[in-house]
Every structure is written in structure tokens, then in C-alpha cells.
Amino acid sequence: MKDIKIHVNDxxxxxxxxxxxxxxxxxxxxxxxxxxxGPSGCGKSTFLRCINRMNDLxxxxxxxxxxxxxxxDIYDKNVDVVNIRKKIGMVFQKSNPFPKSIYxxxxxxPKINGLKDKTQLDEIVEVSLRxxxxxxxxxxxxxxxxxxxxxGQQQRLCIARTLAVSPDxxxxxxxxxxxxxxxxxxxxxxxxxxKEQYTIIIVTHNMQQAARTSDHTAFFxxxxxxxxGKTNTIFTKPLQKQTxxxxxxxxx
Amino acid sequence: MDKVNIELxxxxxxxxxxxxxxxxxxxxxxxxxxxxxxxxxxxxxxxxIVYQGRAKFSWEFISSxxxxxxxxxxxxxxxxxxFILVIVMSIAAVPFGTITAIxxxxxxxxxxKFAAAVRFxxxxxxxxxxxxxxxxxxxxxxxxxxxxxxxxxxxxxLRWGQPNILWASLTMSLLTLPVIIVSVEEALKTIPRExxxxxxxxxxxxxxxxxxxVLPGSVSxxxxxxxxxxxxxxxxxxxxxxxxxxxxxxxxxxxLSDQFMNLGYHIYIMSTQSSDVEKTMPIQFATxxxxxxxxxSLNLVAVVIRSRIRRRAK
Numbered sequence: 039m040k041d042i043k044i045h046v047n048d049x050x051x052x053x054x055x056x057x058x059x060x061x062x063x064x065x066x067x068x069x070x071x072x073x074x075x076g077p078s079g080c081g082k083s084t085f086l087r088c089i090n091r092m093n094d095l096x097x098x099x100x101x102x103x104x105x106x107x108x109x110x111d112i113y114d115k116n117v118d119v120v121n122i123r124k125k126i127g128m129v130f131q132k133s134n135p136f137p138k139s140i141y142x143x144x145x146x147x148p149k150i151n152g153l154k155d156k157t158q159l160d161e162i163v164e165v166s167l168r169x170x171x172x173x174x175x176x177x178x179x180x181x182x183x184x185x186x187x188x189x190g191q192q193q194r195l196c197i198a199r200t201l202a203v204s205p206d207x208x209x210x211x212x213x214x215x216x217x218x219x220x221x222x223x224x225x226x227x228x229x230x231x232x233k234e235q236y237t238i239i240i241v242t243h244n245m246q247q248a249a250r251t252s253d254h255t256a257f258f259x260x261x262x263x264x265x266x267g268k269t270n271t272i273f274t275k276p277l278q279k280q281t282x283x284x285x286x287x288x289x290x
Numbered sequence: 291m292d293k294v295n296i297e298l299x300x301x302x303x304x305x306x307x308x309x310x311x312x313x314x315x316x317x318x319x320x321x322x323x324x325x326x327x328x329x330x331x332x333x334x335x336x337x338x339i340v341y342q343g344r345a346k347f348s349w350e351f352i353s354s355x356x357x358x359x360x361x362x363x364x365x366x367x368x369x370x371x372x373f374i375l376v377i378v379m380s381i382a383a384v385p386f387g388t389i390t391a392i393x394x395x396x397x398x399x400x401x402x403k404f405a406a407a408v409r410f411x412x413x414x415x416x417x418x419x420x421x422x423x424x425x426x427x428x429x430x431x432x433x434x435x436x437x438x439x440x441x442x443x444x445x446x447x448l449r450w451g452q453p454n455i456l457w458a459s460l461t462m463s464l465l466t467l468p469v470i471i472v473s474v475e476e477a478l479k480t481i482p483r484e485x486x487x488x489x490x491x492x493x494x495x496x497x498x499x500x501x502x503x504v505l506p507g508s509v510s511x512x513x514x515x516x517x518x519x520x521x522x523x524x525x526x527x528x529x530x531x532x533x534x535x536x537x538x539x540x541x542x543x544x545x546l547s548d549q550f551m552n553l554g555y556h557i558y559i560m561s562t563q564s565s566d567v568e569k570t571m572p573i574q575f576a577t578x579x580x581x582x583x584x585x586x587s588l589n590l591v592a593v594v595i596r597s598r599i600r601r602r603a604k
Binding site: 090095097120122123124127128130132134135136137146147150151178194199200203 | 488491493498504
């Protein structure tokens with residue numbers, strides 16, 4: 039039980055009348071990489087955004103069931119969504135650095151949390167950028183605009199920005215889908231290193247990426263969780279026909 | 291298949307073609323004529339003003355007081371009065387309008403009835419004739435608020451219960467409020483959702499996100515709104531007619547409870563109530579030229595800033 043970070047029990051999500059997630063139940067292990075795969079519109083990104091309550095921003099969304107993070111239901115009305123998001127970071131599909139300097143992008147989260155001490159901020163910025171494997175590329179131009187970085191660098195900057203608030207869990211929504219192969223492999227390498235300290239959940243369209251980076255894989259189809267298991271098992275002998283069809287490229 | 295093709299051909303190459311072509315040409319002609327008329331009218335107006343006003347237009351004209359019963363001299367007090375008016379107006383209207391716009395775009399939910407009512411009010415406010423604002427200012431600010439202040443704090447001595455810069459500026463700020471609200475709303479909407487999400491996902495509250503990400507990105511939009519409001523306010527006369535504008539003042543205003551002179555109002559009185567309308571004609575044209583240059587250049591700045599925002603939004 040201790041190794042399970044997130045328990046999901048019968049979670050359903052509605053966009054107005056439309057049911058987009060259907061009674062999802064799963065257990066996400068701590069300090070592992072869990073990949074969510076499935077064809078477009080299957081609900082995997084929607085599910086990911088349930089984990090840090092990003093769907094709260096959409097007025098028509100209604101959620102039932104439980105999402106227990108370390109035993110606490112994050113949809114309980116006594117839970118402060120701001121604290122949830124500090125513990126559960128998110129990296130988006132399209133890199134979205136703020137139109138500020140590289141330094142200010144990383145320092146944004148800590149500053150929001152009230153950290154003012156310059157030396158501490160400097161340290162967090164350096165540690166985060168090092169963790170995201172981008173320090174060497176940007177250390178001489180921390181004052182430059184983050185928008186001047188390449189797409190791959192921007193995405194690693196966004197990962198560093200997420201790390202700066204020291205979350206437990208990192209959600210990644212197709213973090214490499216807009217990147218070239220070299221940047222993609224850098225991100226994948228990064229994911230591999232980060233799982234020592236963080237629980238990572240990654241949505242991906244790319245089968246090889248799921249196979250390469252993840253320990254566990256969950257296959258979504260039409261708003262349902264079809265199958266979840268060790269990545270090896272899912273990719274070699276899936277239990278469900280639908281999973282096999284998708285992985286072997288027969289649809290999706 | 292063939293049958294369908296033939297029918298299609300008939301549609302495209304039928305005898306109606308010629309008729310619609312003539313109609314088309316006619317309407318193109320009409321639109322071109324309309325455009326030409328608009329441009330011609332604009333150039334005639336500008337031409338006359340520049341031609342008639344250029345003789346009197348000089349640094350001395352801008353920097354000196356009117357003399358000889360306002361039949362000679364410059365327009366300094368009217369220019370200064372206009373500046374003070376738009377500055378006080380902006381101080382009142384820009385924060386108020388910005389806050390309203392933030393509420394409408396950031397906080398109000400999409401189907402909020404209250405927000406819909408606010409939007410309706412803003413739109414309605416934008417089409418209210420400016421003289422109505424003037425009358426409202428007289429009734430509300432001067433006779434109600436000002437007189438109330440005098441009774442309560444000045445022991446009934448008349449100070450705020452009469453036309454002055456403050457009431458005129460506040461009246462003008464009501465008139466320009468819709469311009470500011472709409473421009474700021476537009477600017478706030480150009481901040482991409484991804485940036486808001488990035489901030490929220492880092493554990494920022496909604497207000498922190500607005501303060502740190504949304505507002506800094508909307509500065510130019512807020513500026514555009516302010517400039518448009520200022521240029522509108524600089525040119526309007528009706529709202530200040532009863533609320534603070536003076537016919538002639540020998541000194542510049544020293545306090546918010548003083549009256550002031552104003553460019554637009556100056557033109558109005560010079561052309562209708564001057565002791566010698568014929569003689570002051572060059573002054574009227576030169577004053578008009580100054581006012582026109584002022585509002586045109588302000589609008590130009592606003593257009594430049596706005597086009598920058600548009601480019602960024604793409």
C-alpha cells in the first residue's frame with residue numbers, strides 16, 4: 039500500500055451531459071513512471087488533468103468518484119486546490135514559458151510561495167535548471183527572455199519551473215509531441231532520471247516513448263480504462279484484444 | 291452523372307450572367323463612390339482647418355493667455371485646462387474601468403446574469419448622448435454630492451456645490467468608462483490560456499495569476515484604452531458644459547474646486563458668444579487645429595499600440 043501514490047476509485051467526469059471518463063479505477067505507484075496511452079479523444083489527457091484539478095477551470099465539468107493522493111481525496115471540499123497544485127506539478131503539451139526572463143520563470147513558483155531571499159532563490163533556480171538538464175545551456179543568460187530559447191529548451195525550462203516548487207508528483211501531457219527527435223530523447227532521458235525522486239505520470243501518443251520511458255502503462259479507450267499493468271506486459275502480452283490492436287497499430 | 295454536370299453548367303453559364311455582371315459593377319461603383327465621398331469630406335475639413343488656422347498657429351499662440359476680451363492672444367489656459375481635465379478623468383476612470391474589465395473577463399462565469407447585466411450597462415453607457423452625461427453630472431455630482439459635502443463639512447458654505455474641475459472630470463470619466471472597459475477586456479482576452487494554466491499549475495492563486503501574468507501582459511491594452519479615452523475626453527464639450535468649464539479665467543486653476551478653460555468649449559464660445567466673431571475667426575481655426583492635432587496624435591499612438599497587441603495575439 040505504501041508504494042501506491044494515487045488511488046483512483048470509480049472516477050467519472052462529465053462535460054455537461056457528456057460522460058468523458060467512465061468509472062476509472064486505478065492505482066498509480068510511487069517513484070515510477072506511469073504512461074497513459076490511447077487514441078485521440080480517449081480521455082487520457084482529461085484524466086491527467088483530473089489529478090491536479092486543472093479541469094476545475096472548465097465550468098461545465100462535473101466529477102464523481104474519488105481521487106486519493108496519499109490517502110487524501112483531492113476533490114474533498116476541505117482541500118485547498120492551490121496546495122494540491124503545489125504538490126502536483128504539470129508540464130504541458132505546448133511549452134508555455136512566461137514572457138519573462140529565464141531566471142524569473144524558474145523563480146515564479148517559489149516567489150508565489152512567498153520566498154524572497156535572493157540567495158535561496160538563486161540556489162533553487164540553479165538546482166532546478168541542473169535537474170532539468172538545461173543549466174549548462176542557459177547559465178550565462180539567465181536574464182534573457184525565455185521566449186528566445188528553442189522549443190526543446192523551452193520545454194525543459196518548463197520542467198525546471200515545475201521542479202522549482204518541489205512537487206511530489208509530476209504530470210506530463212505529451213511533453214515531447216511538438217519537439218524534434220533530439221529534444222525528445224533529452225526529455226525522455228530526463229523523465230528517466232526524475233523518477234528517482236518523483237512520481238511521474240506521462241500522457242503520450244508515441245508507443246515507443248511509452249515503452250521506453252514508463253514502468254507501468256494504462257490504456258484508455260472511449261473514456262474507459264481498458265487495461266493497466268507493467269509496461270513490459272502491456273506491450274508484449276496484453277490481456278485485452280483492444281489493447282493489442284492499438285499497440286500493434288491496427289487502429290488509433 | 292452527365293445530367294448533373296449539364297445542370298451545373300447551366301447554372302454557371304446561364305443567360306443571367308450578363309445581368310448580374312452589370313449589377314455587380316454598379317454596386318462596386320456605389321461602394322467606391324461612398325469611400326471617395328468620405329475621404330473627400332475628411333480632406334476638405336482638414337484642409338480648411340489647416341489653411342485657415344495656420345496663420346495664427348504658433349508657439350506663442352499655444353503659450354500665452356487670451357487678451358483684449360479674448361479677441362487676441364493665445365489659448366494657454368484652455369490647453370492646460372484640457373490637460374488637467376483628462377488627467378483627473380484618467381485617474382478616476384482607468385483603475386475603475388480596469389477593475390471592471392478584470393471582473394468581467396477573469397471572475398464572472400460565462401453564464402453569470404450579473405456579468406451580462408454589467409455588459410449590457412456598459413454597452414448602453416457607450417451610446418448615451420454626451421449631453422445627458424452633462425446633465426447627470428450637474429444633477430448628481432454638483433447638486434447632490436457637492437452640495438451634500440458643503441452642507442456636511444463646510445457648514446453650508448458654497449465650495450463643492452458648484453461647477454469645477456473635479457466634477458467635470460468625473461462626469462467625463464463616466465463617458466469614457468465604456469471605452470476603457472472594452473479595450474482592457476480585449477487585451478485581457480489576448481493572454482493565452484496556456485500561460486494562465488502554467489501559473490495555476492505552479493500553485494498560484496487566481497489573483498496571483500492575474501497580478502503576475504495577466505496584467506503585465508495587458509499593459510499595452512490598458513494604455514490603448516486610456517489613450518482612446520483621453521482623446522475622446524479631450525474633444526468632448528457637452529459633459530463639461532454645466533459641470534466645470536469656464537468662459538474666461540485670468541489665472542490657471544489652482545485646485546480641484548476651481549473652474550477651468552477647455553479647448554473644445556473655447557471653440558464653442560468663440561464661435562457663438564464672442565464679442566467679435568468675425569475678428570476671432572483665425573483664433574477659432576487655430577484652436578481647432580490644436581485640438582485636432584492633439585486628438586489625432588493620441589489616436590495614432592493608440593492605433594500603433596493596438597496593432598502591436600494584435601500581432602502578438604497571432
